[in-house]
Each structure stands twice: as C-alpha cells, then as structure tokens.
Amino acid sequence: MHTLSSPGSRPARRVWHAAALGAVWLAGCTTALAATKAAKPIPEPLPPDPPLTTTPVIDAKYGQRVYVPDLAIGHITDGRIRVLDAASGKFLGMISTAYVGNMALSPKRDEVYVATTHLSRSTRGERADVLEVYGADDLAFKYEVLLPPKRAQALNYRHLVATTANGRYVLVQNATPATSVTVVDLKERKVAAEVPNPGCWGALPAAGHPTRFSSLCGDGTMLTVTLDEQGQPAERQSSGKLFDADQDAWFHNAERVGDRYWYVSFQGKVTELNLGGAVAQVTSTHDLIATKAERAQGWRPGGYQNAAVDPSGRYLVAAMHPKGGEGSHKLPADKLWVMDLRTGKRLPSIPGNMAIALTFSASGERLHVLDGATNTLHVMSWKDGRARPMAKHAAVGETITQLESHD
Numbered sequence: 001m002h003t004l005s006s007p008g009s010r011p012a013r014r015v016w017h018a019a020a021l022g023a024v025w026l027a028g029c030t031t032a033l034a035a036t037k038a039a040k041p042i043p044e045p046l047p048p049d050p051p052l053t054t055t056p057v058i059d060a061k062y063g064q065r066v067y068v069p070d071l072a073i074g075h076i077t078d079g080r081i082r083v084l085d086a087a088s089g090k091f092l093g094m095i096s097t098a099y100v101g102n103m104a105l106s107p108k109r110d111e112v113y114v115a116t117t118h119l120s121r122s123t124r125g126e127r128a129d130v131l132e133v134y135g136a137d138d139l140a141f142k143y144e145v146l147l148p149p150k151r152a153q154a155l156n157y158r159h160l161v162a163t164t165a166n167g168r169y170v171l172v173q174n175a176t177p178a179t180s181v182t183v184v185d186l187k188e189r190k191v192a193a194e195v196p197n198p199g200c201w202g203a204l205p206a207a208g209h210p211t212r213f214s215s216l217c218g219d220g221t222m223l224t225v226t227l228d229e230q231g232q233p234a235e236r237q238s239s240g241k242l243f244d245a246d247q248d249a250w251f252h253n254a255e256r257v258g259d260r261y262w263y264v265s266f267q268g269k270v271t272e273l274n275l276g277g278a279v280a281q282v283t284s285t286h287d288l289i290a291t292k293a294e295r296a297q298g299w300r301p302g303g304y305q306n307a308a309v310d311p312s313g314r315y316l317v318a319a320m321h322p323k324g325g326e327g328s329h330k331l332p333a334d335k336l337w338v339m340d341l342r343t344g345k346r347l348p349s350i351p352g353n354m355a356i357a358l359t360f361s362a363s364g365e366r367l368h369v370l371d372g373a374t375n376t377l378h379v380m381s382w383k384d385g386r387a388r389p390m391a392k393h394a395a396v397g398e399t400i401t402q403l404e405s406h407d
Helices: 010-038 073-078 292-296
Strands: 065-070 079-085 091-105 111-119 127-135 141-147 161-163 169-175 179-185 190-196 200-205 212-217 222-227 233-238 250-257 260-265 269-274 281-287 307-309 315-321 335-340 345-351 355-360 366-371 377-383 386-393
Touching: 065 091, 065 377, 073 079, 073 091, 079 111, 091 161, 111 161, 111 169, 141 179, 141 190, 161 200, 169 200, 179 200, 190 222, 200 250, 212 250, 250 307, 260 307, 307 355, 315 345, 315 355, 345 386
Parallel strands: none
Antiparallel strands: 065 079, 079 091, 091 111, 111 127, 127 141, 161 169, 169 179, 179 190, 200 212, 212 222, 222 233, 250 260, 260 269, 269 281, 307 315, 315 335, 335 345, 355 366, 366 377, 377 386
C-alpha cells in the first residue's frame, strides 16, 4: 500500500505539486498587492455632462439650403432628409423620415412636415402613421399628430404632403389603395377631416384661397376641394377633361408659382393651369418638341421631378432624352431644354447631367440638378434663362427622387 509519506508515490507527487502551485499563486498575489499599494490612487469618476438646454441652430450664413429626401431603399425603414448648403455642399444636418416618409416645407419655411410610418418592431409589429413637425432652423423635433394608418407609402414626390395657403392645415395623401386626403389641423394638433379623392392623386394648394386644394385625376380631370374654417370639405368641383391618359398622360410632378401650375405630358406638351378658383382652368399650352426632326429622334421628357419653373414664372427647364417611347418616362436627361413660357420659344439647352430631379431656389438665383446615376447634386447659377455651373456635390444620398430649396 502506498502512503502519503512515500516520496515516490503518485498521491504524494500530487500533494507536492498542489503545494508548489499554491506557493506560486500566493507569491503572485503578494507581489500584485505590493504593486497596488505602490501605484497612484485611482481618480474619482468625471462628473456627467450637463444636459443640453438648447439645440444648435443652423448658422444664418447657410441660407442657401437644399433639402434632399432619401428613401434609402437598401434600408428602407431608415429614410432621412439630408440638409446641405448649396454653395459649399456642407452637411448641415438630417431629419429621420423612417419608413417611406414624405415631406413638405411650411409656407414661411420655418417648419418641415414629415408624414411617415413607424412599426413597433422596425420591420414588423404595430403600425403607427404620424405627421411629424420639425423646426427648419435647428431640425429639432417639435411634435407629432397621429394619422389614420392609410397614408400613401410611396416614393418621394411633391404634393403627397402639402400645406394650405393659410399654413394651418397639412394635407396628406392616402392610399389603401382607395385614395383620400387626410386634413391635419396644426393649430389644434389633430386630424380635422378625411376628404375622399377617388381616382385622384396628390394635393395642390391654391395660393389665393386659404384652404383650397386640387388633385389630379386619372380620367384626365382635376378635382378641386374647398375646406371651411374647421378644415371640413365645404365644396367639391371637377374640371372638364384636360388630357387623355391613354394618348398622352401627364407626369404627376407639377411646378408652381402662386396659383399657376405647370404640367408636362409624356410627349412633351406643357399645360399651365390656374388652380385659384373653385374649378381648375387651363391658361396656356406649349409644345416642348417643336420640330419634325426632334420627334423623329424620339425626344421625350423623363425623370421623377422632371421639370422646374423659375419663381418668376418665365422659364421652364425640362429633363429630356432621345429615342424615347412607351415606358421611357423615368429615364434620366441627355439634355435640359429651356423654354420661355411667355413666347413658347426654346432657348439654348443645358447639359443633362443624367438629371432625374430639378428645382429652382425660391430666390430664383440657382437651379439644382440631381444626377440619377451617381446621386451627384449639380448647382447652377441662373439668370435670364441661362445657367452656369456653380458647384458640384458628389453622392448626396442613396435613393433620391425629390429636391427642395429653403431660400
């Protein structure tokens, strides 16, 4: 029998090794304790940062702002509006638009309205549609109004969210797919009404009436709705047929100066409407494509926000491409054609820059052009129907179909 006292026994060797390891561990602890006593004392934790009492405001020198709504289709629940300085391209801030949010600026340019959808589990769960209100000078969230869960979840286009001329009501296009417009009362911060606009799309506010808006209809007519002081529909009237959607449909994008709105058709016909009255009225028409040679070459308008009218109402710029036909109406521009709307005559064209979205600054001093291939923003100075390159800003977003100007 082996005993623990036998040096060569296996149990004795185990005891000896355990004792040796214990001695090494104890020596290490003693050394570490000595080092700890010799080291400097650990300083007290830093005090927490004080809470922000104010939100940073965008410097007034960046008045030439461009709003770039981005659907961000690769991560579509995380859309945003980027705000840039048009001259320098400096990134000024961002507003979240969540899932396929659409936006509009207030008439005074002091607020930004975003109609969007939030799901309780990001990509699933309970749906909440809201109109969110942000300050335009600090991009800070102010408040929200809960909407019926039926707003149109669509690409970024103008007139899916719009404000009435008096600034009190925000109009939000719905689609379930039945169409209607939700009227949001900003003063009371609640939904005032839902206005059916069956077969029609968008809300185009009048300038000369505080609460009137129109909506373009698929049967070629224009519906005009007049709201009362409580935001309830008081009058509805439809125009006669303005176009034939089978023969020559209109792009949904409409350019506005006051009560004047311009539509461009798939085949290049420009129609000016007056939407100030109870019924839409056609005031003028022009043909962008004026010669047989141009028609033979297949020139057609294309893009998303594919035409822009300067704030004077004098000039129209349209994104045009050759070899067009059925289904080419979203193609980017090969040329930007310029038309004098007073005379109906064309002026020298501008390089197309693969444009799919155009907008003038509210000052009329700049033309903004979005390259749909690279998402490069081209900024051009504008005067008397002529444009000159001013700045170029690369990759301003991911999925962009709309541009808006602050100034």
